[in-house]
Amino acid sequence: MQHIIIIGNGIAGITAARHIRKLSDHQITVISAETDYFFSRTALMYVYMGHMKFEHTQPYENTFWKDNKIDLQNDFVSSVDTIHKTIHLKSGGTRAYDKLIIATGSKSNKFGWPGQDLPGVTGLYSKQDLDYIEQNSANCKRAVVVGGGLIGIELIEMLLSRNIATTFLVREKSFWDAVLPKGESELIGRHIREHGIDLKLETGLQEIVADQNGRAKAIVTDKGETIDCELVGLTAGVSPNIDFLKNSGIELGRGVKVNRYLQTNIEDVYAIGDCAEQHEAIGNRRPIEAVWYTGRMMGETIAQTICVSPVRYNPGHWFNSAKFLDIEYQTYGWVFAQPKANETHFYWEHPSGKKCVRFVYDTNTRAFIGINVFGIRMRHQFFDKVLTEKQSIDYVMEHLSAANFDPEFFAKHETDIKNAFYQPL
Amino acid sequence: MSPNIINLSVAQHASEQQSSKQKMALAIGLSGLFILVLALVNVQFSNKALWLGISLLAMVVGTIIYANDLYLHHPAGIKNNGIWFKSLTSKGTLGWSISILLTLFYVVIYWYPQYLGFHADKENTGLIALFDPLSALLNGHTATQWFVYGTLYTVAILALGYKFILKYRHSKYQIVRTISVMFFQLAFAFLIPEILAKLNPEKAYFVKDIKNMWPLNYYMFEDWHLKSMLAGGDLGLFMLLFGIAMIFVISPVLTYFYGKRWYCSWVCGCGGLAETAGDSFRHLSDKSIKAWEFERWSIHLVLVFVVVSTISVIYSFLSNNPDQSIISRDQFAYGAAALLTAVVGSIFYFKRASLNKDAQYTLAALGVILVCTLLLNYFWGSANLYFIDSYTLRSWYGFAVGAAFSGVIGVGFYPLMGSRVWCRFGCPMAAILGLQQRLFSKFRITTNGGQCISCGNCSNACEMGIDVRAYAQKGENIVRASCVGCGICSAVCPRGVLKLENGALENRINSNAGLLGNDVSLVAMLENHKKTERKS
Known part of the structure; x- marks a missing residue:
């Protein structure tokens, strides 16, 4: 029996713990300074919006951990001594490990904006961020959210639920257009404005201005406009939360450098989830992937490696999903904002302007490459199979109704989409 | 991480605030309700029909205006903001108060109808009298407490059904389903039975709501009811035969x-009220494993209770009225024993593998006890x-289950335990349908591969207290006896993970683990590992 210490109780660390328990009788300790119990970070917004209580974001009952002999420790790991295989805790103690799994997730990006650390300025990542926003938005009339990605739109939706007026500063020409092609990006942009949000495109943050008490009272945009506000949300992405590993001897890049077996340069030290950085990107994936399901997969993989035999992390076909206010988004395979040289994009938009689909396929071989879908649900299993079997775009068109995952009685659009696709030019 | 700052604000959440409209x-709706209160305290209305009309109309119109203003100014989508903040919907003072009032209302209606003004031997007074004109119009008699209850019940389903449709107007499934429960309540449970009663004035009472089948209608086979049906001419015979066909075939x-x-969520009246009037409370159901354990015992014991009680009642009816029966009591005793054996036996034979050990033992023990006691x-x-x-x-059953459980607790506890307390813990009909759904049905909720982010919206919204997320995050389909297929888990899912489907029986529960995102070879490895584990 070995002692396995997991730093971080997010989806990656907790999945690792659960699977190590399934596969072995190792002693497992999970250390986190954020919360006592695992919760779903993606659901924090719903707590603020009053859809759920915080305890509802916890997928396992509190007795689960004891029942499964997974020790939880609320503490902050201040440093790691890889030579003596111990970790040092903020509370003063040390713990010895046989194997160490680093799963410390991310922290919100700040880009050196003047005033970025003032009271009234926050990111949206942790339970502490949620508490902070709760405490600081009670008398808030206007909030400014900086950074147009998935977290930004979540924060906007949260504030909207409390009738707080919001200004959304987005540096790009169109919402999230580094990832979304023009059609989708504009569709979401329209939807954002439909909710009465003051969306300012091609606008960045210059500085955050303090009032006489040293609290944020306004922001100045890079176009020189001053916007009064009581709360500033900084949601310009996240980066690995690994400051405590400096001087540990563990190789760091932007994240903790790992190979395909999720091993660091130090024996018996592994990194998984948001904080892990692959030496070389896997396929089209980024070396650091701050995605829920990759954390889960890495957790499963590392458990196999530690308990059974080394398994390469092999995340399969890319997929993801999100929700922009009322519009759901799913993607399977690769869809880039700009078509690559060999790619053809076909875009269909419903007359309502609230649903759309984009298919990407190889211009020469007609092999299906990827799909973006907004306002319509599609079956993961279908596209995973299509991608594995390298089926053509024509196969996808022919079987589109098998791909549909919308609830019963929902309007079907397969015929319209097919007709539009095969329409003679 | 941000520093913690103590919140000194005493401001309410914005979602507690209401627009002037x-x-x-609210004022219009409450005025309508107030007219009923005035009638209750014996204010004499000169024109009862007019005032009752004004009262019901005011409640309906108030609800419609409220719902329009609440939902139509925003784009269609999930509208759950603040449900865990508002006093009414988070077990706050308002929720408790409404719960107590509803509970008391049920106590009075079941056991003290005279307080509402119902008098069997003289003219009605108070609230019941206010409904006399409407009752006379529909069924030709003066009102009873059950007519008043039925009317208010129907009005609640219609008005709050409208609100529900606006709330979920982005979901065609929800719209169609809600129109269905509104229709079945208005036509089948309310209008048709009343009108049939008017057309057959001389006949003794028997149930004329064809969707109200045994064992939800537990007195279907009681002697007085059987006699009424048998003496009820073609209509009575139709209701008896249709009722039996409902149970065994339809x-x-x-x-x-x-x-x-x-x-449960398309036809049933109890379900209809839960889905419409109860929608604001659906998230209050207990999702704990303990609650699930309690539920399995509670609902199945009620089922056993109703089966035992019904078999006994039919047997004594056949003993006492051999001339009115087409089967003898001997035939019935053997038939009942054979049916019980067949049901328990076939579950055991075909589906033992999908029951856990506890369920197997309980089922076998109960089956043996029921059949042996009967034969002995x-x-x-x-x-x-x-x-x-x-x-x-x-009479125990009627008191404990028929009245106390289904009415008093079933609806009175909406604001405390969610809208499906009765359906989840007590309804024997739901128990039978649940057994069948779990073991012999094409229905399941499909999980969409690896898209689940464990957010918990689905579990939170489940009125039956199913921890939907526990299945979805494993990539497993949801096949649960209690699921009433309301489809709200699917509606609130932000990632498009859940879909109600009727599909092949094979792989109904199958795990989509391969799509949790792992490479296929890893899954194969996991499976190999499982196999070796099983061998060792």
Whole structure:
């Protein structure tokens, strides 16, 4: 029996713990300074919006951990001594490990904006961020959210639920257009404005201005406009939360450098989830992937490696999903904002302007490459199979109704989409 | 991480606040309710029909204006903001107060109808009298407390059904389903039975709502009800035969193809009220494993209770009225024993693998006890197949389950335990349909591969207290006896993970683990590992 210490109780660390328990009788300790119990970070917004209580974001009952002999420790790991295989805790103690799994997730990006650390300025990542926003938005009339990605739109939706007026500063020409092609990006942009949000495109943050008490009272945009506000949300992405590993001897890049077996340069030290950085990107994936399901997969993989035999992390076909206010988004395979040289994009938009689909396929071989879908649900299993079997775009068109995952009685659009696709030019 | 700052604000959440239009709508609706209160305290209205009309209309119009203002100014989508902040919907003072009032209302209606003004031997007074003109119009008699209750019940389903449709107007499934429960309540449960009663004025009372089948309608086979049906001419005979066909043919077939939802969330009146008036409380159901354990015992014991009570009642009816029966009591005793054996036996034979050990033992033990007791008493020549006098049994059932559980707790506790307390813990109909849904049905909720982010919206929204997320995050389909197929888990899912489907029986529960995102070879490895584990 070995002692396995997991730093971080997010989806990656907790999945690792659960699977190590399934596969072995190792002693497992999970250390986190954020919360006592695992919760779903993606659901924090719903707590603020009053859809759920915080305890509802916890997928396992509190007795689960004891029942499964997974020790939880609320503490902050201040440093790691890889030579003596111990970790040092903020509370003063040390713990010895046989194997160490680093799963410390991310922290919100700040880009050196003047005033970025003032009271009234926050990111949206942790339970502490949620508490902070709760405490600081009670008398808030206007909030400014900086950074147009998935977290930004979540924060906007949260504030909207409390009738707080919001200004959304987005540096790009169109919402999230580094990832979304023009059609989708504009569709979401329209939807954002439909909710009465003051969306300012091609606008960045210059500085955050303090009032006489040293609290944020306004922001100045890079176009020189001053916007009064009581709360500033900084949601310009996240980066690995690994400051405590400096001087540990563990190789760091932007994240903790790992190979395909999720091993660091130090024996018996592994990194998984948001904080892990692959030496070389896997396929089209980024070396650091701050995605829920990759954390889960890495957790499963590392458990196999530690308990059974080394398994390469092999995340399969890319997929993801999100929700922009009322519009759901799913993607399977690769869809880039700009078509690559060999790619053809076909875009269909419903007359309502609230649903759309984009298919990407190889211009020469007609092999299906990827799909973006907004306002319509599609079956993961279908596209995973299509991608594995390298089926053509024509196969996808022919079987589109098998791909549909919308609830019963929902309007079907397969015929319209097919007709539009095969329409003679 | 941000530093913690103590919150000194005493401001309310914005979601507690109401627009002036909503306040006006509340005033209209409450005025309508107030007229009923005035009638209750014996204010004499000169024109009862007019005032009752004004009262009902005001409540409906108030609800419509309120719902319009609440939902139509925002784009269609999920509208759950603040449900865990508002006093009414988070077990706050308002929730408790409404719960107490509703509970007391039920106590009075079941056991003290005279307080509402119902008098069997003289003219009605108070609230009941206010409904006399409407009752006379529909069924030709003066009102009873059940007519008043039925009317208010129907009005609640219609008005709050409208609100529900606006709330979920982005979901065609929800719209169609809600129109269905509104229709079945208005036509089948309310208008048609009342009108049939008017057309057959001389006949004794029997149930004329064809969707109200045994065992939800537990007195279907009690002697007075059987006699009324048998003496009720073609209509009575139709109701008896249709009722039996519902139990043995229509319901099993529909449940096989569509799951129990065809009844529980599309047709049933209890379900209708839960889905419309109860929608604001759906998230209050207990999701803990303990609650699930309690639920399995509670609902199945009620089922056993109703089966025992019904068998006893029919047996004594056949003993006492051999001339009115087409089967003899001997045939019935053997038939009941054979049916019980067949049901328990076939579950055991075909589906043992999908039951856990506890369920297997309980089922086997119960089956043996039920059949043996029945046969023993029969051969002893006892008049009571289950020891206790059948009239005592059924009156206990009527009191404990028929009234206290389904009415008082079932609706009175909406604001405390969610909208499906009765359906989840007590309804024997739901228990039968649930057994079938779990074991012999094409229905399931499909999980969409690896898209689940464990957010918990689905579990939170489940009125039946199913921890939907526990399945979805494993990539597993949801096949649960209690699921009524309301489809709200699917509606609130932000990632498009859940879909109600009727599909092949093979791999109904199958795990989509391969799509949790792992490479296929890893899954194969996991499976190999499982196999070796099993061998060792």
